[in-house]
Amino acid sequence: MKSNARKSGAAPAGRRNREAEILQAALAIFAEKGYAAASIQDVADAVGVLKGSVYHYIDSKEDLLFQIFENAHGDAELMMRELEALDVDPVERLRAYLERGVANTLQNLELQSLYFRDWRYLTGERRAKLVERRRQYDRYLRDLIAAAYKFKGLQGTVNQRFVSSFVIGGTNWVADWYRPDGKDSPAEVAKSYAQLALAAVLGVAEPAAAARPR
Template sequence: MATARREKRATERRNRDEEVLEAAIKLFYEKGYPASSIQDVADVVGVLKGSLYHYISSKEDLLFRILQQSHEQARAIMDEVSELDTSTLERLDEFLRRMYVWYLSNIERVSLYFNQGQYLTGERRTEMRAQGRDFRQYVRDLVAAAKEDGHLRADLDIKLAASFVLGALNSIPMWYRTSGTHSPDFIAREFAQMSLNALRPTPATNRQKRSAPAR
């Protein structure tokens, strides 16, 4: 009986914890982090302000947890793609499609990551920056592997190509509207294909390689 009660309380705490995070995501997205308060979050959740401190230590802690959770979800996609038994080009394509779908399906989280993360301080700020560097390096590694296997242009600059791919991905919060006509899956397929087409060898580059004089 005691065990059942403990498990019930743990479940209730997890549920309330997620409720607090979701309320904060909505508020920070709509009002901006500086203009939002712990009282605002408490009002949305329907609890007293003091009760929130059972789940968080501060407003900045709340923002950090949201961004950290978002990174963990992206990290899960990275790990899953890394385990795929497929070609390096297909792995890059799969990563892009999955990440596009995640961005498009979590537009509020993504917007917070790029627009509100600047308000983190100290170790939290340092940690999020390190995670951002890891993400960018992961994309560079995917591009480099696909190039090494001959799937991408031989003259491709890895850092520029990765920046191009990430630029398209990270631009989503600036233009995407959930009221649009296209589904996340459709947009993900199209953008991933356009990104890869920009990196692949073209018939013109193939002809140039064949016609180049021997040295």
């Protein structure tokens, strides 16, 4: 969306629908061809509009990539707010976060593949914003892990940056092999991956008292 359009506040419904349509088509095309090989013309062709109409909503191909990711970040933030509202102990909150995160990945396989393959094509301010978002997610996960350790009277024996990166990598990996038409139900996959991640997190911790200065 161009900045003047962004400032316009309540855009007409037709405009919003067309924009959503363009973002959806761009996601499918970028995911399939790869961002580098895809063009605005491909997106225009898929939506059935002239190239100039696409530029009415976005500034550039890079802006299109960025807007796709921005939409996804909104969903992730909604999930975080829902988690905060859950009336469960910190270990179960961590488990719920992991399970929902995987379920979310399974529902957005194209987006996930595109994100992890092509996010580095973003430059300048857009890239900085995305890197900052990733830092926020990482911090959020590390806070959930710290709360779970505290609740269980544990302390980590491994650098906590490594723990969160391992968990993020392990759970994101479902996008590498999962096929919606395969035999594994999304619920079973999400539950199992959350179990694996929780086992890793809790398995590299020891009773907090053990390392207290005597």
